[in-house]
Amino acid sequence: MLDSYSINLPRKFIGRNCTLMALAIDNISSVAEELKEKTPKEILRYALTEFPDLYISFSGAEDVVLIDLATKVNKGPVNVFTLDTGRLHPETYQFIDQVRKHYGLQLKIMTPESDELQSFVAEKGLFSFYEDGHKECCTVRKTNPLRKALNGLDCWVTGQRRDQSPSTRSEVAVVEQDKVFGTDAQPLVKFNPLANWSSQQVWEYIRMFDVPFNKLHEKGFISIGCEPCTKAVLPGQHEREGRWWWEEATIKECGLHAGNIK
Numbered sequence: 001m002l003d004s005y006s007i008n009l010p011r012k013f014i015g016r017n018c019t020l021m022a023l024a025i026d027n028i029s030s031v032a033e034e035l036k037e038k039t040p041k042e043i044l045r046y047a048l049t050e051f052p053d054l055y056i057s058f059s060g061a062e063d064v065v066l067i068d069l070a071t072k073v074n075k076g077p078v079n080v081f082t083l084d085t086g087r088l089h090p091e092t093y094q095f096i097d098q099v100r101k102h103y104g105l106q107l108k109i110m111t112p113e114s115d116e117l118q119s120f121v122a123e124k125g126l127f128s129f130y131e132d133g134h135k136e137c138c139t140v141r142k143t144n145p146l147r148k149a150l151n152g153l154d155c156w157v158t159g160q161r162r163d164q165s166p167s168t169r170s171e172v173a174v175v176e177q178d179k180v181f182g183t184d185a186q187p188l189v190k191f192n193p194l195a196n197w198s199s200q201q202v203w204e205y206i207r208m209f210d211v212p213f214n215k216l217h218e219k220g221f222i223s224i225g226c227e228p229c230t231k232a233v234l235p236g237q238h239e240r241e242g243r244w245w246w247e248e249a250t251i252k253e254c255g256l257h258a259g260n261i262k
């Protein structure tokens with residue numbers, strides 16, 4: 001059964017959410033095994049039942065599918081955050097606001113820390129990623145704001161799919177312990193309810209349920225990130241080829257899911 005565990009909690013976890021501790025410490029792989037054949041809706045229902053305060057991370061088409069499913073499953077409001085790097089396309093800002101209004105979200109928008117960003121830009125300029133790689137800029141504009149968003153949370157939900165990136169996401173589990181942003185003292189659980197879905201299934205859902213999507217998808221963009229680091233792809237090209245195209249194909253993660261890089 002998914003909803004009952006019998007464990008002896010270490011003293012440091014006494015008083016905290018017992019289900020979380022059970023998941024995070026001892027049982028997460030067995031829960032992943034139990035959930036691996038479930039539908040995204042069933043996985044989300046489970047996640048929302050066990051972790052009512054979870055947050056959905058929103059940026060792309062997959063994430064809106066999750067928000068749509070969560071609003072159907074959940075009786076109360078759904079917690080959602082997004083990362084505003086300051087370098088998004090105008091279409092993406094319009095899309096974010098469209099989703100906020102469509103679902104009546106109290107959307108939490110995370111921005112880079114101003115002193116850190118000012119120092120980085122003063123030293124490196126606005127396009128350093130073309131010269132020395134995307135990692136430093138992504139750390140300032142994405143990873144650090146994400147770390148702040150996740151601080152104190154027990155659980156977050158992402159739209160990662162295995163077929164998004166053969167080199168980094170082929171082993172994404174439907175639920176896992178987040179060892180990048182969680183710690184032993186503050187374990188963090190990450191659900192990926194769409195791990196088993198293909199891009200085609202995501203878009204079938206979007207069309208079937210009239211889910212809002214970024215207008216850039218009508219211009220040949222598939223995987224959409226920041227404006228200077230994203231381009232449209234040609235038919236037959238893999239979606240990740242439109243991201244950081246000047247870099248080695250095997251390291252195309254921005255730090256949000258750095259645990260995918262072995």
Ligand code: SF4
Nearest residue numbers: 134137138141226229
């Ligand atoms: S995707 Fe590009 S602009 Fe955006 S944070 Fe990363 S390196 Fe910076």
